[in-house]
Amino acid sequence: MVSLSDQIEKYFRKLLQRYQGEIEIKRNKLADEFDCAPSQINYVLDTRFTVDKGYLVESQRGGGGYIRIIKIDIDSETETLQDIISGLNEAVPQKQAESIIARLYDNDLISYQEKELMETAVNRRIINVELPYRDLIRSRILKGMLKVILKNLDEED
Numbered sequence: 001m002v003s004l005s006d007q008i009e010k011y012f013r014k015l016l017q018r019y020q021g022e023i024e025i026k027r028n029k030l031a032d033e034f035d036c037a038p039s040q041i042n043y044v045l046d047t048r049f050t051v052d053k054g055y056l057v058e059s060q061r062g063g064g065g066y067i068r069i070i071k072i073d074i075d076s077e078t079e080t081l082q083d084i085i086s087g088l089n090e091a092v093p094q095k096q097a098e099s100i101i102a103r104l105y106d107n108d109l110i111s112y113q114e115k116e117l118m119e120t121a122v123n124r125r126i127i128n129v130e131l132p133y134r135d136l137i138r139s140r141i142l143k144g145m146l147k148v149i150l151k152n153l154d155e156e157d
Contacts, residue, residue: 004036008044012069021071027059030067041067054103081109081150085143091135097122097142110149118145 002010008030015023031038042059049055049069058068084100098119105115120126122138129137 004034004040005044005048008034008036008041009048012044012049016069016071022069024066024068027065027067045069050099053099054106078150078153081146081153085146085150088139088143090139091132092122092139092142093135094122094124094138097138100142100146104149109153118142121145 011034012023015025027038027041030041034040045057045059045067049057051072054072056070056072058070060066101110101115101118101122104110104118105112110118121141124134127134127137127141
């Protein structure tokens with residue numbers, strides 16, 4: 001069974017694809033359409049359409065309130081990877097690592113096989129140590145993989 005959050009996410013993604021990566025929609029109309037509270041819409045936006053995942057979300061609350069979602073295109077692969085590497089904290093939670101990897105895959109910077117390998121390498125079951133050490137190790141592994149991708153991009157140019 002598909003959750004309501006999954007349905008809302010799928011709806012947004014379809015609209016983004018149809019309208020070339022930018023949509024604006026009334027929050028209350030959407031909540032009525034999905035028969036849910038506006039906070040459910042906010043939850044989906046806050047967890048599934050973040051900057052880490054390549055989206056910019058603007059919203060205005062109130063009766064005339066709206067939601068605008070813009071898919072951020074990657075202009076320079078090298079610059080994007082450098083920004084991601086420099087933006088990584090010492091400790092990287094698994095969800096953040098997965099978001100970064102998904103964004104790389106969605107923007108064709110890595111293959112499906114590379115995506116799967118990277119997700120496996122940063123998985124909490126593989127890095128089987130206690131927090132906060134696990135997040136520190138994950139950060140180092142992810143940074144190392146991103147540097148290899150960056151190096152390979154530089155060599156292609």
